[in-house]
Amino acid sequence: MKRAASANALLYVVVILLWWPAWNGEHVTDFTLWISNFPGVASLAAAAAWRPAAAVVHLFVAATLAQLTNHIIRTSPTTHLLVPDLAFAWTFCAVFVAAAVMALRTGRVLDATIATTHAAAAGAAAAEAKSVERERFDALIHDTVMSTLLAASRNDADPSVIAQARRTVERLDELRSGTDHETSFDFDGILAQLRSAASEVDENITFETALSVGSDPSGYAPDSIRAMAGAMAEALRNSVKHAGSSARRSVTVTATTTHLEVVVADDGVGFDPSSVETHRLGITVSIRGRMRQLDGGSATIRSSPGRGTSVTLTLSLPAAVMT
Template sequence: MDDDQQVSTTDAAHHSTDRLIRITGRFVGVGYGAYLLLLIPDIARTGNVVPGWWTPTTVAVVFGTGFAFAASTFHPSIGVIRTAGSIAALAFPVMAALWWTAWDGVTFDQGGTFLAAFPGVAALAAATVWHPVPAFVHMTVSVVLVQLSNQAVREPFPRSNIVAEICFAMMFCTVFVAATLAAVRTGRILDATISTTHDDAARAAAATAREVERERLDALIHDEVMSSLLAVARHGRTPSLARQARSALMHLDDLTTGTVLETFSADEALAQLRSAATTVDESIEFTVKDDSLERTEQYPVETVRAIAAALAEALRNSLIHAQASKRSVTARLAPSTVEITVMDDGIGFDRRSVPPHRLGVAVSIEGRMRQLDGGSTDIVSSAAGTIVRLGWKR
């Protein structure tokens, strides 16, 4: 796998997490905008408590990085988004800490600092792009800093319990931070599950492909090579057998090129049908009706194999149950048509007397042919024998 493929795979593997980060980042940006509008009076008042540089700088840095984080979510690179989120998260505690260097220690304000109103928004930015432990550490540090600032600037006025203030702010922020962390974690789990599923599917597909190749080779050896050798032993060299042998050699050559057959020629289809019949009964009388068929006619592979399987099942039923002395198969291939007739002179059977658990006729013959588009089955049985007609029309 080259580098481009690796990058593509990685991007696809983290698609759900990236989308959650982008959505949450935009939500955080909206939160910064809402608090900026609500806190305009408090921001103006705070300018009288600390030197003039801190308030405009804090507004620009804290809210500016928050808006930049939201804007970065439209960037194609998730790395840029994570960097912007980290900067927005760090800007809040940094500016909260700088308040102590800017405060003159003399001027007091009963309202407290405006930063105390929204430490949770910055904590959401941290939770979006960081792991849980650093996100909670960030939230704790931010809450403690702004609550201590409030306590200090209110000193001449009645003060509340600083521990209670910190605990309340922590609990309030924790709800949103925990929800954000859980959402991002869910995205990671989903991505990991998808990645694992894709890997499992790829392995299963590879195993299926190997199994299909094995079955294809087994079918070729059984249906064409062994069938040709058996026919040589029984009938000697005939034009039909020569065509069958050439077909077997051609298909063996196809194995080296990875060619997958979708259709059979008339000769190949007859070879499949003859092989299915002789596998069940080597002495079967197999007759080809109208051997002057146009040899360029093509038949779907799955259709021929389904008919061959139904033919084999009909012969097996005859061998096991019919007590017949003679069996025969007649095949007729015409343009867009296949007709197979299986006959025996056995004792016959009554369909109504067949136990429900015996599925040979219902499933392996009638059911199989019913699944073919254009397939049909006709079974006639009496004390004089049984006739099974299998048909297909394109």
């Protein structure tokens, strides 16, 4: 686009200069050269392709050449009209070129702001991921290390305690080296992860579950479940913050072998989803963005003023995993 705009700006000046060898010397009455009708358009192209100072120089050169040629072809040209024509052309075109320069500068500032905001959101997500890892480590200490030490203090010669201690040490080594082999959650593990994330936001949350008969949800990756739990927690935080003090909230989890759905609902004041500004990161990044990053993940938000809010998070296993 910059190359096309630059060519537009330069070719306009070339066309004006080529008019001179093409002119047959004939003067006209009540006629203006067609080239002089739009010098500002070429300068707008220059503003899009070049630096502001170069665009201003182009404006004065193009407008001056256009008015000079327009003045010369008139019958019995009067010199005193040239200066007002030049002043009008410069002023009129400068208004639009200045507006274009400011609009482009504002666009660059906006792009930089968006990039900074997304970088900040990514940093926050990284910090949250570290927090999740710390929680995993804390859970490992509580569930395995502490229980192993407690069992050892009671049955120091029991072979089962020895095996438990050996497995605990292996888990610690895996977590430290990044080779943790926790590649899937069973249904209880999925519910534990989701229920823990929900209770951290609202201890009184109503938590309902449904598991299809014969389903085996072990194909869901732990990272996907944790990301889904994070999106669910953000939806709950938004509800606590905006739904009203008397609002009641619930979480419903439905799981099959290939499809996991989490619905966060409240009966609060509701809102118009289309009115949410794009720079609000709670919905854009923490809910929709987080679910979009998952293969087969999506988020749907339904709400209206006075009718509560429902956030549906879905995760479907890819065909390759299902087969």
